[in-house]
Amino acid sequence: MTPVAGEEMQQPEGLPRGVRLGVDVGDVRVGLARSDLDGMIATPIETLERGTAVRRVVEEAQELDAHVIMVGLPRSMNGTEGVAAQKARTFTAELMVSLSTDAPDIEVRLIDERLTTVSAHKALHSSGRKGRKHRQVVDQVAAVMILQQALDTERSTGARTGERVEAPGVHDPAQEETR
Template identity: 50%
Template sequence: MSAFRRGVRLAVDVGRARVGVARCDPDGMLAVPVETVARDDRSVARLAELAGEHGPIEIVVGLPLNMRGEDTPSTQDARAFAAELGAALPETPIRLVDERLSTVSAHTALRQSGRSQKKSRSIVDQVAAVVFLQHAIDTEKRLGTAPGEILAPGEE
């Protein structure tokens, strides 16, 4: 079993309208929200800027698989977005991780904190990114191996 890989990670929750971004500290103690990026022709460039600011050892992109663990159109969209991000940041590994139920968990947490779904819309993607990043960190610490898969260069 290998040790936890020390270093900041950025997490990206890819949605049709918005991209939620979260990060963790170098020791993987806590994942925190960073920002919500509009999903447009500047979103990959903004994520590249955030990567420059935070210096992550990798970027974790959530894969919205269905409950049977199969790809959906949203999964294919997230893979394509991850490939674009990988092309923009060839020196930064892109890791694809299962993010099933992270948005549901994010909505639940926000509702429990007293926020309506309408008021939560602008931050739910950040919170979903926090949820699956924290899960990925905890999984790596528990199992000694990073979850998910590394996106190979040129892969989509």
């Protein structure tokens, strides 16, 4: 859907215009990506150290006036959740605590991201980047892939995707996972 000169991009009905952030949680590093205001394309922002990542994601969300943060949830091929998924959920819980005081209006969603890091390594290898240098940017590339997948799903369905994460102590069954 390409706009005609002078026309503004139309958001899918029900989705407000605004920046979305994508996050790929690793053991040591966290990749961060952003969308444009119309939610069309994801681009990398930076690779964060795990220890300061929550604070930086919140700062970036506030600076960009982000509406949603999409955090990758690495499930196994059969859909079960292992250690990596638990680490993503722990990161998301830390993020929710920080957002509840600093930016309570920002929505957080967990996005199924099976094989995203593997795909990111393959993309970097295909682009000619040496394997040793992958670690510097692979988390950013994975964050872009997570966010782009979510943006594409939003555009095709007209609704947010993934599992909505509630603030600690809040549960709304109407906001469960949609795909």
